[in-house]
Structures are given as C-alpha cells and as structure tokens.
Amino acid sequence: MAKSEFELMGVVPDNLFYVVVGTGESTNFWNEAWLGTSPLSLRFPNLFKLEKRKSARISERRNSYGFAMDWKRTPSATQLRSLNLKNLRRLLTHFPSQMLRTHGVFRVNILRDQIDSVITDVSIKIMEWSSMVPIKVLVFIWRACLGRILTADALTHRGVNTNSTLCSMCSNQEETADHLLVDCMFANDTFKWISKWCGLDLPLFSTVEEVISFASQWGNCPKKRKILISIVYGIMWCIWPARNNRIFNQAPSKPSSTADHAMTLIYGWVKYRGKIENCNWVFWCNNPFSIL
Numbered sequence: 001m002a003k004s005e006f007e008l009m010g011v012v013p014d015n016l017f018y019v020v021v022g023t024g025e026s027t028n029f030w031n032e033a034w035l036g037t038s039p040l041s042l043r044f045p046n047l048f049k050l051e052k053r054k055s056a057r058i059s060e061r062r063n064s065y066g067f068a069m070d071w072k073r074t075p076s077a078t079q080l081r082s083l084n085l086k087n088l089r090r091l092l093t094h095f096p097s098q099m100l101r102t103h104g105v106f107r108v109n110i111l112r113d114q115i116d117s118v119i120t121d122v123s124i125k126i127m128e129w130s131s132m133v134p135i136k137v138l139v140f141i142w143r144a145c146l147g148r149i150l151t152a153d154a155l156t157h158r159g160v161n162t163n164s165t166l167c168s169m170c171s172n173q174e175e176t177a178d179h180l181l182v183d184c185m186f187a188n189d190t191f192k193w194i195s196k197w198c199g200l201d202l203p204l205f206s207t208v209e210e211v212i213s214f215a216s217q218w219g220n221c222p223k224k225r226k227i228l229i230s231i232v233y234g235i236m237w238c239i240w241p242a243r244n245n246r247i248f249n250q251a252p253s254k255p256s257s258t259a260d261h262a263m264t265l266i267y268g269w270v271k272y273r274g275k276i277e278n279c280n281w282v283f284w285c286n287n288p289f290s291i292l
C-alpha cells in the first residue's frame with residue numbers, strides 16, 4: 001500500500017514510513033522527509049531556527065547513543081519544553097537503528113517489530129492481523145484502538161483548531177475514536193443491523209478494543225471467527241467515510257446504508273482475499289456464515 005493512500009485516509013502513521021538512508025551521509029537531517037511524511041524543519045520550525053547548521057546531514061546528527069543536536073545557543077529547560085524537543089526525541093527514538101547501517105535495506109520485519117512494540121505498550125495484543133482484511137483497514141483499526149485517528153478530539157490535542165470537539169454524528173459527546181466508531185448512537189445502530197444479519201446477539205461495546213477483543217475470542221470455529229473479525233473491522237472502517245461525508249459533503253448517512261456498504265465491501269474481502277470457495281452473494285446477504 002502506498003504512503004499516499006494512508007495520507008488520503010487521514011491516518012498517516014508517521015513511524016511506519018522511512019526512506020532508506022544508508023549511513024545518512026547524503027540525506028539532509030532537517031530538510032528531507034526521511035522520518036515520517038514531511039521534513040523535520042516543517043514539523044519542528046522553532047527547533048529548526050535554533051539549529052546551528054541547517055544543512056546538516058543525518059550522519060552529522062547521529063552518534064553512538066542515538067541523535068545529538070547542535071544548537072546556535074543553549075536553550076533553557078523551559079524553552080526546550082515549549083519547543084517540542086520531547087516530541088522530536090520520541091520520533092528519533094522510534095527510528096530503528098537498522099535503518100542507518102551501511103547500505104541499509106528496508107525490511108518488512110523491522111516495520112512489524114515497530115508495530116508490535118507499540119502494540120505491546122498499549123496492551124492490545126489481541127488485534128488480529130487477518131489476511132482477509134486489507135492492510136489499510138488493519139492499520140486504521142490499530143490506530144483507532146490507540147485513539148490516533150483524526151477525530152475532533154485528537155485534532156484538538158494536536159493543537160489544530162476545530163469548530164467543535166463534539167461528535168459529528170450525534171453532537172452529544174466528544175468525538176473520540178471509541179465514541180465515534182463504537183459508542184455513538186450511529187455506530188450502535190449500525191452494529192444492530194449487522195447483529196441481525198449475522199444472527200448474533202452482540203453485547204453493547206463501548207471501545208474499539210472491546211470490539212476487537214470480542215471478535216478475536218468469539219466462537220469455536222476459526223473460519224467463522226475470521227469472517228466475524230472481517231465484519232467488525234469492516235463496520236468501523238465504513239463508519240469513518242460516513243462521518244467524513246457528513247462533515248465535508250453535508251451528506252448525512254443512515255446506519256442502514258452504512259451497514260449495506262459494509263456488507264458489500266466485506267463480501268469482496270471474503271471472496272477474493274479469504275479465498276472461500278463457492279462464496280455466494282445470495283447466501284452472504286442472508287447470513288454471512290452460511291457461505292462456509
């Protein structure tokens with residue numbers, strides 16, 4: 001999946017993208033987007049002003065302990081706090097040292113290790129990285145579980161000025177990932193449609209983590225469980241564009257049409273990614289587990 005696709009979704013996971021920098025001798029530390037999606041000079045403009053040599057390469061800011069800066073003047077502890085140095089340090093800490101080896105080569109397992117380390121931190125090991133679900137959806141759910149999708153609440157925490165932090169669907173509560181995708185009345189009603197379709201009495205969830213935890217432990221049949229996982233991930237994935245349509249196109253969606261959208265989308269995943277023989281649309285519409 002291309003980086004631009006993540007950007008379009010508004011769920012750019014900064015730590016997931018690196019360029020191969022080798023020894024870092026030919027990459028500009030501040031002005032090239034080698035860590036995340038934009039140059040550090042744009043993300044940390046005040047720190048960049050303090051940088052002694054603005055054309056410094058990565059190798060010049062790297063030492064055996066990690067990264068070391070060279071400022072024009074020594075900022076006070078208070079100044080450093082306001083300059084966002086902590087965030088820059090956190091970003092640099094997440095940069096895998098393997099990326100800076102001579103002739104460094106990007107390896108997927110490094111990326112996966114990074115994801116696992118974050119997942120371990122937040123105790124959501126229960127997340128199922130099912131091959132039936134597209135990677136962009138998995139990343140979206142993972143980030144939603146961490147509260148890192150761009151809801152009004154998350155944008156406000158990042159210092160972005162929004163007109164309101166209330167939920168775009170119900171205007172009753174703060175728009176957090178858990179509220180929007182699970183706890184909101186709109187999400188509740190969408191889940192009710194899906195419950196009926198699946199013939200399941202789903203419990204009332206209040207967080208994304210509860211939903212994925214329930215699905216990953218549900219029932220005794222691994223094939224049915226895999227389908228349920230695709231379904232709950234798919235519902236939450238479809239609530240996001242319904243929310244965006246309401247905000248950006250003033251086009252309100254109904255829970256029933258969001259459920260219909262999810263049913264159609266997930267059918268494609270199950271049929272083409274799940275490689276289930278005789279995956280029949282009529283059976284699917286009747287009950288998703290009847291295709292097995």
Ligand SMILES: [Zn+2]
Pocket residue numbers: 167168169170171172173179180183184185186
């Ligand atoms: Zn709501």
